[in-house]
Amino acid sequence: MxxxxxxxxxxxxxxxxxxxxxxxxxxxxxxxxxxxxxxxxxxxxxxxxxxxxxxxxxxxxxxxxxxxxxxxxxxxxxxxxxxxxAKGEQLEIRLGMIESANHWFSKVMVAYQKLYPKNQIALMDTLYNQTVRQALLGLHVHGVITNQQIVDTEIKSELLYNEPYVVLIKNDHRFATREGLTLEDFIEEALIIGMTEFQTSAQILKAFEQENIKPHIQYKIERFEMIKVLVEEGLGIAILPQHYVTQHLSENLLIRPVKSEFLNRNVYLCTMKNRTFPKSILKLFEFIKTMH
CATH class of the missing domain: 1.10.10.10 (Winged helix-like DNA-binding domain superfamily/Winged helix DNA-binding domain)
Known part of the structure; x- marks a missing residue:
């Protein structure tokens, strides 16, 4: 047949x-x-x-x-x-990537290129649970760095790290002199968040719900970079993953911790189970797990 x-x-x-x-x-x-x-x-x-x-x-x-x-x-x-x-060390390695991992992953790329200069790395946004699964099982990517633990018989999710969320404010904001904030402090503040279908935004909104607080959401933005621009323009404040906002922070912006047991998240490396990878791809996965 x-x-x-x-x-x-x-x-x-x-x-x-x-x-x-x-x-x-x-x-x-x-x-x-x-x-x-x-x-x-x-x-x-x-x-x-x-x-x-x-x-x-x-x-x-x-x-x-x-x-x-x-x-x-x-x-x-x-x-x-x-x-x-058969190609060995002349591959295009495709990875799905959450936006907040971009900064630390650049260090992975520098270290990896020294060992495998002929390999290419292609990075793409992978945001939704089903998209992650489809991208892996459809062989569109070799791995995905995501804040979602994919529970699936065909996919392996390995914990990379846990990180808190922090508050991003303009340096002349009234919260600038505060060392710690609670979600109650946000009631009268214009909040800028990502699109509500994103896992990050869903978790932030869930935290407000769990503490029985209704936030004043002024803007919903798709990209974290645009959120930073709006905060710098004084249009509101934002809650973002710590790994993202601690890198390349404008002198006009500050971050403050937020006191909430619900505002932290895990980040995972997801790959397809029972798939055989060349040594060069396995080495990249090793760097990801040790250099985040």
């Missing part, structure tokens, strides 16, 4: 149409139909109920789809691993 036919069958199920699947596969519809008929002859049973009005898998077709989908996934992992092992 050819794996090519499994890919064809997978595409037909995905697009629920022979014509759309053929277009996506860049083959003719007759060629696709003939390949599926050949597959059905191999198993000596129909896999698809063909009617003019609807597309439906037979019971055997559904079982074949589930098993072939798993086989395709395993095949793609094996194929990718073999290509990477």
């Amino acid at each position: 050819e794996i090519r036919k499994m890919y064809y069958f997978d595409a037909i199920v995905k697009y629920q149409s022979f014509s759309r699947a053929a277009k996506a596969l860049h083959i003719s519809q007759p060629s696709l139909s003939n390949a599926i008929k050949s597959l059905e002859r191999e198993v000596n049973a129909p896999l698809i109920e063909r009617t003019t009005k609807q597309f439906r898998l037979t019971e055997l077709g559904q079982q074949f789809y589930e098993r072939s989908k798993n086989f395709i996934a395993q095949y793609e992992v094996m194929h990718t691993e073999l290509l990477e092992l």
Whole structure:
């Protein structure tokens, strides 16, 4: 049984149409139909109920789809691993990255480049739980640095560090002379946070909820850098991860600790379980775990 036919069958199920699947596969519809008929002859049973009005898998077709989908996934992992092992030290290593890890990760890159100058590192934002899972299992990234512990049978989450959140204020703000703040202090302050669907923002809002305090949210911003700009303009104050705000802080800005047991977070390195990596990628993971 050819794996090519499994890919064809997978595409037909995905697009629920022979014509759309053929277009996506860049083959003719007759060629696709003939390949599926050949597959059905191999198993000596129909896999698809063909009617003019609807597309439906037979019971055997559904079982074949589930098993072939798993086989395709395993095949793609094996194929990718073999290509990477063959290249050795001329790889593009792709990592998902939360924004607050950018500063310390630059030190990892400097140390790593000295050992593996021919390898390229590509960094991309990976913000959502499902996006992390899809990026790893879809082989779009080798690893992800995230503040979410992904609990999954196919993904390994290793704790890198725990960090508190801190308050970011302009240096002439009334909180500038305070050494410690509580969430109650925020009631009358314009608060700048990230988008509410982000894990960081969700945790901050959860902390207010747990202390039964309603914050005055003035702005929701996608990027931490823009949040810093708004704080510097005096448009509000922000709560951000300590690792992020302690680096390259403008002379016009100050940070203050916030007293709340709910405002701290874990940061993880997530990778795909049971995947074989070349030594050069394993070395990068080692740097990540020791140099944060």
